Amino acid sequence: MNQFICYPKCSTCIKAKKYLEGNEITFTLRDIKEDRLNATELRNLHVQSNLPLKRFFNTSGLKYKELQLKDKLATMSEDEQYELLASDGMLVKRPIFVDDTHVFVGFKEVEYQKLLNV
Numbered sequence: 001m002n003q004f005i006c007y008p009k010c011s012t013c014i015k016a017k018k019y020l021e022g023n024e025i026t027f028t029l030r031d032i033k034e035d036r037l038n039a040t041e042l043r044n045l046h047v048q049s050n051l052p053l054k055r056f057f058n059t060s061g062l063k064y065k066e067l068q069l070k071d072k073l074a075t076m077s078e079d080e081q082y083e084l085l086a087s088d089g090m091l092v093k094r095p096i097f098v099d100d101t102h103v104f105v106g107f108k109e110v111e112y113q114k115l116l117n118v
Contacts, residue, residue: 002027005037006095013095016107020097025116027097032089039082045096046082049103053081056105058093 004020004027006013020027037045046053054073058064069091073081085092097104102115 003030003098004028004095005030005032005092005098007031007033007089010094012107016095016097016112019107019109019112023116032092032094032096034089036086036089037092039079039086042082042085042092043078045098045103048098049105051103051105053078056085056093057081058091061090063088063090 002025004017006017006029008014008031017029042056046056049055057069057073059070064070069084076084093105095104095107097107097112099116104111104115
């Protein structure tokens with residue numbers, strides 16, 4: 001089953017959700033603020049995505065800036081980064097859409113079209 005992990009008040013998440021619904025792609029919705037991803041889930045998504053771990057951080061978010069993570073991430077181990085991401089859903093880049101073969105982080109309509117064959 002497809003999973004759509006988002007923060008419902010996020011404008012990018014709203015656009016992505018409308019795109020998926022408009023293309024009749026079914027999914028279960030998970031509110032990342034209320035139902036955070038744990039470190040194991042984040043590790044699995046990271047491995048499946050083949051993306052750099054930094055892509056999972058919401059670099060434009062207030063929490064990221066408040067914690068000055070731009071300078072700190074390079075000195076942190078992957079395990080420390082997973083634990084940090086798991087500690088606060090607002091640190092995680094969103095939305096995350098997961099299907100049987102892909103993990104999409106963020107929303108770019110062209111990427112969704114290409115990989116979902118829409």
